[in-house]
Amino acid sequence: MYRSHPKTVDGNEACAYVAHKSNEVIAIYPITPASPMGEAADLWSAQGSKNIWGSVPRVVEMQSEGGAAGAVHGSLQAGALTTTFTASQGLLLMIPSMYKIAGELTPTVFHVASRAVAAQALSIFGDHSDVMAVRATGFALLASGSVQEVLDFSLIAQVATLKGAVPIVHFFDGFRTSHEINKISYFDDAVIDQLIEPKDIERFRHRALSPDRPVIRGTSQNPDVFFQARETVNPYYDTFPGIVQQTMNRFAELTGRQYRLFEYVGSVDAARVIVLMGSGAQVVEETVEDMMEGGEKVGVVKVRLFRPFAGGDLIKALPPSVRAIAVLDRTKEPGAGGEPLYKDVVAALVEDQAGLAPHFATMPRVVAGRFGLGSKEFTPGMVSGVFGELKQPRPRNHFTVGIIDDVQQRSLPWDPAFRTRKNREMRQCLFYGLGSDGTVSANKNAIKIIGENTDLQVQGYFVYDSKKAGAVTVSHLRFGQSPIRSSYLIADGDANFIACHQDVFLDRYDMLDMARDGAVFLLNTRVPLDRVWDSLPAKMQRQLVDKNMTFYCIDAYGIAERHRMGDRINTIMQVCFFAINALLPLAEATAAVKKAVLETYGRKGRAIVRQNMGAIDDALREMYRIETGALTSEKVVRPPVPEYAPEFVRKVTGPMIAGRGDLIPVSFLPADGAYPVGTAAYEKRNLAMEVPRVDYDLCTHCGKCALVCPHGVIRSKAFPAELAESAPAGFMHAQIKGKDYPAGIHISYQVAPEDCTACKLCVDICPIRDKSVASRKAINMVAREPTWEEDKASWDFFAQLPDSDRRDIKVDTLKGAMLMQPLFEFSGACSGCGETPYIKLASQLFGDRMLVANATGCSSIYGGNLPTTPW
Ligand code: SF4
Ligand code: SF4
Known part of the structure; x- marks a missing residue:
């Protein structure tokens, strides 16, 4: 057995290590949360780090995930060991090439930090909806549930694919596992070298396209043979689970860590069992151990190899005493009779029951549940809730756990105070x-x-x-x-x-x-x-x-x-x-x-x-x-949104801002993903310790400060002077300069102090300096105290002043354009962002007569990421 050494890494790094050591070409395209794998591989190759055969893997960044998959396909056909990393829509873009790669029995591993696929909204967080969307491609699906497993399964997958000629999607939960740092047992190159056998590589290379052995691959087939040809691959899929298990056994001989296709943990005479895959299996395992200490007869089956689905191995893993099974899927198939893992488990049980020697005297009751979509928390309390439901004579089927479904009452109750002994220790x-x-x-x-x-x-x-x-x-x-x-x-x-x-x-x-x-x-x-x-x-x-x-x-x-x-x-x-x-x-x-x-x-x-x-x-x-002592304070934690905010903002947006979004029930959320706009105006983030203040003796009313503010925080309005008679103390305004504006029309450059990020761009852009004090401009940063309350009152007064009628304004001048109301305000873009001023300006020039098509990227995040949106 090889010695291992402890290392503290995250899932992405553990995966990239094996992928880089065991491949010759790596085609990448960045997508959260898989990007760090590509970045690490790219860095290691740039540093000259070699794979186990002594060559530096070639890392190529393509123009999209579709291109990356195409490059992988081509490179594999040329006989180079090749891999890629991706997630979510990136994996979906690879589907056409995946059918080809699998159809041609081409060994490769795609490492996926599995992530939700955008539906009613985009989510960068983890669930299995992306990998479930490729389960028909012919790729095997191997699930890791922890950082340790990511390291180990990355290697097991690489070895098994070379032996069995079935390509593998090796996946682990985006963020929860890809970004979790854990102390694991690391193996070194010698283990990789021992497990990848030269004869398997030789066979792979021999099947590559080569002028020395000319063949044509990728023909077009007619109705006479396509069907039969499709059936030719069956033996490969029938034997593949055995190959994966043998590889796991060989891995155990070298490292001492034994894995199984379906790994059971729990009472030998368990009555209730949960079946699931991914990081959730760790949570169930921790809870099962705790409940067993309390005398409960429970267990968990951790599904490692989901495709090809070896139903017989699953049945063998279950104790014959089992009476009730909950199959938990971390995905949703709207309109389906059940999610994929549930259906496979049911089919395996039914087929076993119909066989000559059924494993169970009576077929256990099986129910389905969904959990953890978009990285929703999955806790021991929820696991205990599922086991509690399995105790019922007729447990609920097609339930959810972890949310409050007050529309169809599908969600199971759970005890948020439930803790395991391990957790307390x-x-x-x-x-x-x-x-x-x-x-x-x-x-x-x-x-x-x-x-x-x-x-x-x-x-x-x-x-x-x-x-x-x-x-x-x-x-x-x-x-x-x-x-x-x-x-x-x-x-x-x-x-x-x-x-x-x-x-x-x-x-x-x-x-x-x-x-x-x-x-x-x-x-x-x-x-x-x-x-x-x-x-x-x-x-x-x-x-x-x-x-x-x-x-x-x-x-x-x-x-x-x-x-x-x-x-x-x-x-x-x-x-x-x-x-x-x-x-x-x-x-x-x-x-x-x-x-x-x-x-x-x-x-x-x-x-x-x-x-x-x-x-x-x-x-x-x-x-x-x-010293803690007498309770002297009367300060309250301020509400996340003001009292005057619209009902939706108070009921939905406010709890999200306060970090209590998990408790928002289903009925509060729009079914079609359409949300009210302009909600960023209610989220007062109070970030700035210094805010800008205009010096009206110097200011020329050029409008540049208002133009450049990335967050639409500094504004100008022109109004009849008499409107300012009721202004609070501290509200600043002056007769507007320029021949286009009549006497008696005043202008105010007002800052929304609670929305300022103190980026200082407004000060930097201001062209006017005080001739006697060079460091002083017409706008300067000042400490937010002691005029904070006054400044907030000034903003409130400014906000209720009427906007100018665009027919009275020269909108083709900077000063004029800045008098128009921006319809993009208080975005969460980076402090000092260079894009948002242009978006804000466009919204001022076109007003509410503008349609925006926004591709995914930075602008879709600062423009449309809940809880609040600036549009
Ligand atoms: S400091 Fe930055 S965020 Fe604040 S008003 Fe100036 S430009 Fe806007
Ligand atoms: S950039 Fe300077 S001069 Fe121009 S409006 Fe702003 S404060 Fe006044």
Whole structure:
């Protein structure tokens, strides 16, 4: 047996490692969440990293997934071992070539980070609807459920396809497995070398098109032979499950990890069993182990090879004691009598029952359920709900679990408070950060340090919101003594440690709901020490006291500023995490963080390294424990949308913004995917610590600041001066300049302070400078306090002023065009985006007489990603 070594990686990296080591050509086209595999392979080839035969794989990026599949087909026919990576619609674009590749019995593996296929809406998240759409192509389908399995099955698939000549789609759940970091047992090149036998490669090469052995492949066949020719492949599919199992056995001899086509875990005399595939199987396994400890007779069948479906092996895997089976599919086939895995299981049971020696005295009752579409959470509580339903004399069929279906009442109830023993034993840590503050990269680094320097098992998963500018990221890190199979998020009452890296989140998220009794809360804030406690919302103070929590704070931005690190607070917060959680000795942890700093910033110069080292030392000195005590605060967590918002926005959009979208029932959502527009105006994100202010003594009313703002945050309106008589204090306006506008017409350049991202583009573009103070412009960034409330009142007043009649305005001038109402506002595009000003301008020029066709990409995300849309 070969020795393996622990490595802390995510699913994409584990897969790309094997694919790169065992292929000669890799044709790629990026698509979330599979892109990191192509990127890794591309990088390794660029660095000259070789496959096991000593050559550098050629990585070619095509013009689409259709092109990538075509390139794979051609390359395979020429005799080069070839692979690709994809997901979702990308896989669908490959379908025509997949039929050809399989039809010609061409060995290859397509690695798929499986993802929802766009239906009523696009979703970049995981489910099996893409791989189910290719189950008729003739490709085998092999499912990995964990990062470890991704590594192992990537190799098993490569070996089996070469032996059996059936191409394989090897898939694992997009994001949940592709992006989960876990500590796994890594094998090295020797295992790959041992498993891929030269005779299999020789056979593959021998079937390639070659002038030395001329044949024609890809003929056109008529009704006389096409049918018979189609049947010729049957023996290959009949023997393929056996080949995969033999490969799994051989793999076990080399690594000690034994897999089966259908792997049963549970009581030997189980009465109730769940059958499913993918990462959900890990959750069921964890729950089954827990329920068995409580004396329940339950089990799970983890389906590894879905195509060809070896029904006999499935039946053999089930204990004969089974009375009720729930088959869970992570896909939806509208209008079908059941989803694909359910139908195959039913067919296998019926065929076995009709045979000469049935496995069961009485055929078990079988029901179908759907779960986890678009990465919907699937938790032990839900698994327990399914097992509970199987106890009923007539369990519900065609149910859903994980949502509230108040239309057809198909959803099963579940207990959100259900926890497994394993879950309670792990140390669980949550981090709330901004996309731009380095929180995620610091956590990835921390988890690798712990994974590689301790005996602890580790798991890291990262949740990003849909915005690009000011996106909140929540990092979920777990540490424990035994392998972590919890393929679900840290939830209410679970976390031992919560870090809030941005104090603007304090009144936005109920983050301490997640804390367990005795947990630690770490806050990065610029509020002076003696006022930190009072700055918390009332609910947070109460939770800190009621849950006996320990509370630390640090001014990481102050330290970063002192060390000229801008807003990069990642290393500072990382050191605080190590100091509080003591997962490894602090000196060791600090040394590891410093080593990582050297590796990351070493090439950027000594100054940056010195700054980071200084900040690390200061972090340890300047983290303070805050006494929790009297409940002094009356601050409330502000509602996600204002009271005056329309009903749909309050009922649907608001809960989504607040992170409670999982609880929105089916009846609240439009069946055809049509949502109200202009909802971004209700989402006040309050991101900016500084906002721009116009100096009307200098301003020439050119309108450039309003033109360039990527978020439509700075606006101009022209109005009769008397309308401003009722304006709140602080509302700024002036007689409009230019001969086109009569006396008495005033103009205001007003900023929506709660929507500004502080990108400073408006200040940069302003052409007017104060002659006596060169650094001063006609628009300047100022601290949001102390005029914050005044500024908000000014915006509210401005918003209700009438828009100009376009017939009275010269819309072909910049100043005039900027007086028109933009119909694209407050988008979540990146801070400083160069595209959105043009979209906004087009909406101003054409008004509501414009139709937009928007291809998928950046503009479809900042333009149409829920919860809110800027159009
Ligand atoms: S700072 Fe950026 S987001 Fe804010 S008003 Fe200026 S251009 Fe717009
Ligand atoms: S860019 Fe400067 S001068 Fe032009 S409108 Fe804006 S603040 Fe005034």
